[in-house]
Amino acid sequence: MSAIVKVEDLTRIFDVSKPWLNRVIERSPRALLTAVSEVSFEIEENSVYALVGESGSGKSTIGKIMVGLVPPSRGRVEVDGVDLATETDRAKVDAVRADIQMIFQDPYASLNPRWTVRDIINEPVSIKGGDTKGLAERLLEQVGLSAVDAGKYPHEFSGGQRQRICIARALAAGPRIIVCDEPTSALDVSVQSQVLNLMSDLREELGLTYLFISHDLTVVHHMADKIGVLYLGGLVEEAPRDRLFDAPKHPYTQMLFDAAPRMDAFGREVDPPKGEIPDAINPPPGCPFHPRCPIAVDRCREERPRLRPIGETRVACHLAE
Amino acid sequence: MTTPVLSVRDLVVEIPTRRGVLRPVDQVSYDIHAGEILGVVGESGAGKSMTGNAVIGLLDRPARIVSGEVLLSGEPVHALKGERLRKLRGKKMGMIFQDPLTSLNPLLTIGEQLTETILEHLDVTQSEARERAIAALDEVGIPAARQRIGSYPHEFSGGMRQRVVIALALCAEPDLVIADEPTTALDVSVQAQIVALLKRLCREKGVAVMLVTHDMGVIAEAADRVAVMYAGRLAELGPVREVITNARHPYTAGLMASTPVASQGHRRLRQIPGAMPRLDNLPSGCAFHPRCDRAEPRCREEPGPSLEACDGRAACWFPLTEKTEVSA
Ligand SMILES: Nc1ncnc2c1ncn2[C@@H]1O[C@H](COP(=O)(O)OP(=O)(O)OP(=O)(O)O)[C@@H](O)[C@H]1O
Ligand SMILES: Nc1ncnc2c1ncn2[C@@H]1O[C@H](COP(=O)(O)OP(=O)(O)OP(=O)(O)O)[C@@H](O)[C@H]1O
Ligand code: SF4
Ligand SMILES: [Mg+2]
Ligand SMILES: [Mg+2]
Numbered sequence: 001m002s003a004i005v006k007v008e009d010l011t012r013i014f015d016v017s018k019p020w021l022n023r024v025i026e027r028s029p030r031a032l033l034t035a036v037s038e039v040s041f042e043i044e045e046n047s048v049y050a051l052v053g054e055s056g057s058g059k060s061t062i063g064k065i066m067v068g069l070v071p072p073s074r075g076r077v078e079v080d081g082v083d084l085a086t087e088t089d090r091a092k093v094d095a096v097r098a099d100i101q102m103i104f105q106d107p108y109a110s111l112n113p114r115w116t117v118r119d120i121i122n123e124p125v126s127i128k129g130g131d132t133k134g135l136a137e138r139l140l141e142q143v144g145l146s147a148v149d150a151g152k153y154p155h156e157f158s159g160g161q162r163q164r165i166c167i168a169r170a171l172a173a174g175p176r177i178i179v180c181d182e183p184t185s186a187l188d189v190s191v192q193s194q195v196l197n198l199m200s201d202l203r204e205e206l207g208l209t210y211l212f213i214s215h216d217l218t219v220v221h222h223m224a225d226k227i228g229v230l231y232l233g234g235l236v237e238e239a240p241r242d243r244l245f246d247a248p249k250h251p252y253t254q255m256l257f258d259a260a261p262r263m264d265a266f267g268r269e270v271d272p273p274k275g276e277i278p279d280a281i282n283p284p285p286g287c288p289f290h291p292r293c294p295i296a297v298d299r300c301r302e303e304r305p306r307l308r309p310i311g312e313t314r315v316a317c318h319l320a321e
Numbered sequence: 322m323t324t325p326v327l328s329v330r331d332l333v334v335e336i337p338t339r340r341g342v343l344r345p346v347d348q349v350s351y352d353i354h355a356g357e358i359l360g361v362v363g364e365s366g367a368g369k370s371m372t373g374n375a376v377i378g379l380l381d382r383p384a385r386i387v388s389g390e391v392l393l394s395g396e397p398v399h400a401l402k403g404e405r406l407r408k409l410r411g412k413k414m415g416m417i418f419q420d421p422l423t424s425l426n427p428l429l430t431i432g433e434q435l436t437e438t439i440l441e442h443l444d445v446t447q448s449e450a451r452e453r454a455i456a457a458l459d460e461v462g463i464p465a466a467r468q469r470i471g472s473y474p475h476e477f478s479g480g481m482r483q484r485v486v487i488a489l490a491l492c493a494e495p496d497l498v499i500a501d502e503p504t505t506a507l508d509v510s511v512q513a514q515i516v517a518l519l520k521r522l523c524r525e526k527g528v529a530v531m532l533v534t535h536d537m538g539v540i541a542e543a544a545d546r547v548a549v550m551y552a553g554r555l556a557e558l559g560p561v562r563e564v565i566t567n568a569r570h571p572y573t574a575g576l577m578a579s580t581p582v583a584s585q586g587h588r589r590l591r592q593i594p595g596a597m598p599r600l601d602n603l604p605s606g607c608a609f610h611p612r613c614d615r616a617e618p619r620c621r622e623e624p625g626p627s628l629e630a631c632d633g634r635a636a637c638w639f640p641l642t643e644k645t646e647v648s649a
Contacts, residue, residue: 029567037481054508054510055508075403158596159365159596160596161596188535188596188597189364189537189579189591190364190575190592191596192472192579193579193580193592196581197589197590200589215509218581218583219581221581221583222581223592226325232508253356256510258513260513261513261541261582262538262541262582262583263537263538263577264541264565264582265538265541265542266562266565267542270516270517272516272517273510273513276478276510276511277508291493
């Protein structure tokens with residue numbers, strides 16, 4: 001097995017300061033928000049790598065950097081050995097861009113309402129002057145819709161059908177990797193299962209690789225081969241699926257698993273987690289999780305733990321073993 | 322049997338439109354007793370919010386109750402209007418919505434909002450009201466309540482705001498709380514805090530709670546009974562464990578089997594074909610029949626039966642009697 005995507009030391013800092021004049025008048029300092037902090041991981045070909053984490057943990061930002069929608073502040077993403085941010089050979093960059101596509105959470109917002117489904121699906125190919133004859137029709141059938149749908153407009157479709165259209169569009173350029181950012185969060189459960197099954201089928205048929213972004217642990221458990229857990233922009237734990245769910249090593253992962261509601265846990269009394277995610281502009285020193293961590297010691301308040309391997313797991317916690 | 326805190330009887334809500342009259346709530350009946358949490362689940366557009374809003378008299382025009390009854394501790398309230406409705410709503414019923422900002426006034430401090438509500442509904446002095454407000458914030462887990470009482474809603478995080486809304490919903494000591502997707506916008510860890518809080522308050526204060534959510538996990542952990550809605554009607558109603566592990570209505574069974582469960586690994590998910598119909602295009606007979614693998618000609622011709630057809634559990638001509646795939 002070889003890695004098709006390599007993410008190394010990826011960092012993205014957003015300047016969220018007030019406008020310059022306000023800063024001068026109010027004497028407020030520059031505010032920098034570290035959305036993604038020194039994240040490294042690899043995705044193997046034809047596997048599903050999931051990123052989980054709560055709101056603001058940096059999942060979407062990593063996805064957007066991977067497809068080139070947001071530039072990194074530091075670090076790099078290599079796809080098939082090509083670094084999008086520094087590669088100067090246009091042909092290589094174009095090839096990689098076509099190799100990696102993205103599906104977004106909101107199937108309503110991501111389709112242009114005035115275009116036919118055919119135009120929407122064909123666009124990634126037609127802007128490059130490629131041949132689109134019969135393309136949309138074929139892809140629609142591949143995602144479980146019908147070729148006659150190509151002439152319709154997005155409003156004629158339900159949420160689940162729209163997400164299928166988004167998937168068809170992502171497939172148009174013949175990608176090898178798809179970044180899926182919460183692809184089923186806006187869908188009802190009965191429709192979510194249709195989309196998840198479709199994604200699994202396409203992975204097998206086309207040999208696709210997925211970066212699967214989600215905050216839903218049961219969906220991640222269902223889909224992923226390997227999982228990275230993010231907290232405040234940093235990877236706190238990474239492990240193959242069963243390893244992570246059977247033996248979570250980071251106190252945050254453990255807290256997340258305990259807190260997640262379970263359909264088979266009738267009347268369960270949880271001891272709910274303490275506190276909330278801190279402000280990303282002023283993250284706590286040391287381990288970012290220490291203010292909420294039940295086992296934190298002095299060292300945690302001072303020194304930021306690095307990711308270190310323990311068996312098949314990588315974990316960023318001083319006390320994990 | 323004691324009188325239920327809330328009793329909804331054959332409730333019908335209609336919306337007149339240019340294309341005809343829609344029925345977002347159709348013949349819905351259920352009870353909620355003191356200290357009980359009734360979970361309400363169903364797909365988007367099934368009529369969950371519309372049912373909750375009809376109960377608290379907050380239907381947006383042109384939607385209106387055309388028949389049926391809403392009884393609060395045995396008293397009919399569905400016909401109340403204006404000032405009497407408003408008074409009753411604040412005193413006897415509390416509301417918690419998905420977006421806490423819809424329930425909070427951005428221009429008033431949370432202390433002002435709480436004391437105002439308390440003074441309006443309880444016979445207390447200004448300073449007693451203030452003390453009660455602090456106690457209410459303390460109860461829902463706002464740290465340093467006495468100091469935070471002068472803060473404005475925007476100074477709180479989403480989870481903290483939802484706690485304030487819960488304090489506001491409970492400060493006049495209502496008998497019934499309607500919580501419509503109270504944790505949907507929140508993170509898992511905060512959701513767990515809010516659900517634990519709701520359960521504790523329900524148990525300690527004997528409040529009856531209608532908890533609307535699309536999260537089966539939340540229902541399993543919090544609700545005593547669950548009502549499953551489909552296209553405006555109750556498809557199934559029963560004790561939570563029974564409905565989840567032993568669904569009788571084919572829609573409920575499909576819903577359970579299509580939900581990923583961590584303990585079942587990479588098993589292929591069951592799919593329910595198609596999507597819920599729109600109200601202006603309801604199929605004949607049982608609205609679920611085009612998606613149902615048990616449908617017979619009768620299902621196309623006759624509207625689904627009342628819940629009584631299947632021990633008061635499921636509105637289906639051919640309910641399941643075997644155990645479904647999902648198990649605890
Ligand atoms: N363009 C931007 N400008 C400023 N800050 C941003 C920008 N994009 C993201 N952020 C911030 O970066 C952090 C990470 O955001 P991101 O959207 O990646 O999180 P996420 O894990 O996808 O969260 P969610 O689950 O809510 O989608 C957040 O604090 C967010 O406010
Ligand atoms: N003003 C209106 N005109 C026409 N139809 C309406 C109107 N308001 C609501 N509806 C319809 O009423 C139905 C019930 O809506 P309701 O908000 O109760 O659904 P819900 O079960 O709460 O869904 P969700 O999970 O999305 O909140 C929906 O099909 C909706 O489209
Ligand atoms: S490093 Fe310390 S504070 Fe951070 S998770 Fe581990 S024990 Fe907790
Ligand atoms: Mg996101
Ligand atoms: Mg609703």
